[in-house]
Amino acid sequence: MKNELLPIVEPLLRWFEENRRALPWREDREPYHVWISEIMLQQTRIEAVMRYYARFMDALPTVEQLSTVDDDTLLKLWEGLGYYSRARNLKKAAGIIMRDHGGVFPRCYEQLRQLPGIGDYTAGAIASLCFDERVPAVDGNVLRVITRVLGSRANVLLQTTKQDITRQLCAVIPEQAGRFNEGLMELGELICLPNGMPDCVRCPLYRCCTAYLQGLTAEIPVRQKELRRTAVEKTVFLIHDANGYIAIEKRDGQGLLSGMYQLPNIDGYFSVEELYDRLKGMGLDPSAIDHHKDRKHVFTHIDWYMCSYRVSVAEPNDRFLWVSEEELRSAYPLPTAFKKLL
Ligand code: ADE
Numbered sequence: 001m002k003n004e005l006l007p008i009v010e011p012l013l014r015w016f017e018e019n020r021r022a023l024p025w026r027e028d029r030e031p032y033h034v035w036i037s038e039i040m041l042q043q044t045r046i047e048a049v050m051r052y053y054a055r056f057m058d059a060l061p062t063v064e065q066l067s068t069v070d071d072d073t074l075l076k077l078w079e080g081l082g083y084y085s086r087a088r089n090l091k092k093a094a095g096i097i098m099r100d101h102g103g104v105f106p107r108c109y110e111q112l113r114q115l116p117g118i119g120d121y122t123a124g125a126i127a128s129l130c131f132d133e134r135v136p137a138v139d140g141n142v143l144r145v146i147t148r149v150l151g152s153r154a155n156v157l158l159q160t161t162k163q164d165i166t167r168q169l170c171a172v173i174p175e176q177a178g179r180f181n182e183g184l185m186e187l188g189e190l191i192c193l194p195n196g197m198p199d200c201v202r203c204p205l206y207r208c209c210t211a212y213l214q215g216l217t218a219e220i221p222v223r224q225k226e227l228r229r230t231a232v233e234k235t236v237f238l239i240h241d242a243n244g245y246i247a248i249e250k251r252d253g254q255g256l257l258s259g260m261y262q263l264p265n266i267d268g269y270f271s272v273e274e275l276y277d278r279l280k281g282m283g284l285d286p287s288a289i290d291h292h293k294d295r296k297h298v299f300t301h302i303d304w305y306m307c308s309y310r311v312s313v314a315e316p317n318d319r320f321l322w323v324s325e326e327e328l329r330s331a332y333p334l335p336t337a338f339k340k341l342l
Contacts, residue, residue, distance in 0.1 A: 004150055005172045007208040013176060014181030015204035019190070029178070031130040032063050032107040038125050039090060039117065042139075043083055046189070052081060064103060067094035069272070089117025095115055109135045120166075128177040136169040137181045138162055141188025148192060153211025156221040194221075199261035227301040235275070236265040236308040236341055238292060239284065246328060249329045256299065261332040263341065264320060269307055283317040299335035308341045 020026070023046070023206075025037035036056060040049045056077050060066045069091060078087035095117040097105060106112050108131070112123040124137035136142075143156045146165050154161040174180055191203045196218035200206050213218045239247040248261045266278060272289050279286050292308040316322040325342070328334060 002105075003171050005146070005168055008149055008205050009172055009174050009180065011204040011208075012187065013100045013174070013179055014189045016179055016186055020182070020186060021179055021190075024050065024057075025249065026182075029130045031107075031126050032066075033057070034120075034126050034129050035105075035122070036090070038122050039086055040081060042122075044081055045087070052077075054302070061099050063094045063105065066091060067098045075113075077337050086117055090101045093118065106128075107131050107133075109133055115132065123315075125181065126231050128173075128181045130178070132175065134173040134175070134177045136166050136173060137168065138166050139185065141192075142169075142181075142184045144194060144221045145184055145188045145192045148198070148211035148217060149205060149209045151214060151216060153220060153222050153226045157223050157225065178193060197299050223235075228230075230302045232267065232302055232304050233269050234265050234306045235269060235270055236306050236338065237279070237311050238263060238308060238341065239279075239286075239311040239313060241316040241322055242314050245316060245322035245324060247316070247322055248328065248332060248334070249320050256302065257335050257337075261321075261334050261335075262337045263308075265306075279311060284311070284313050285315065286311050286313055288312045295337075295340045298342060304337055304339065317318065 023037075025033040027033075037049065037053055040052055040056075044052070059073065059077055060069055069087075071091075074091055075084060078084060096115060097103065102110075103133050105126075106115070107126040112118050112126050113120070118126075121137050121139050122134045127133035127135050128137055138146075138273050140156070143162065143165060146169065147154060147156060149162075150168075152161075154164065156162070170313075187203070187205070191199045192197065192205075198212075198217050200209070200217065201213045203212070205210065206212045210283050211220045237247070241247075246266055249264055251257050251260055253259055264282065265283075270278065275289050276286060279289075288311070290309045290310045294308070295306050297304045297306065309324070323332065328342075
């Protein structure tokens, strides 16, 4: 199968060659420089990182010095960047590099990934930017660029989306892995901007970008937060009259399931005595109330916990519509939640 990302490789490499910014940590491919800058860039914008980076390198120009720095000095250098555990992890990892790697920075993704504070992204960034190992470095910028190129509406907040894009990138990363990965990051920061503001006319990938070609850049990437779920307890009535007709009613015209029909129901759970009173309040005179089934129904962001009762009445009233079970099945739209109780 042809990989849809293959056409981005050459234009991206060429564009990056001509447009890369001169940033202090790009002056060489020294892993110590790339590492510190990548950790700082995870929490702060490039302009602010410049100052922190320069001060950090003045104070601690080598891994060895980082490994022995006293905690107060370290935290002072990190002051204002936040996430202080990241600074502590830097020192821990520097200690491991000195002790277990003879002071030489590990060169491959797998070994980098073992160090404290170095996750998939940072290991991929160091391995590719410094050593051209053909591994991806997928952060928010890269997810945005790639989902737009692919026209993918996958939710970029999901781990599965990140895994999927990592897999697709793995298949096309060229020998110049560092230039390729850094080019993607750079494109995400300079051209393929978030919030529907990409500068597509200057983008080297517009010819192969599905989102651009189909006018979807405002909709992609999709960032869908996990919805907070609400649990609702319901008592549902299967009310039969002497002829076997069953009471239904139309839900009002707003909100969940509006306009559909439903079995009469009330919020909450009740004793059978209380149910007699409630049903009287609906203009019914029940001769029997028997517990029927309990069922759960899951909507997008609400879970109904339904406790149902069979109710017998001699006389129908005109508050409800009284229909045969056959009519109910064939002529009235009844949500699945209620069908579960029939
Ligand atoms: N964002 C994070 N790392 C970056 C890098 N090396 N170049 C450009 N943007 C980045």
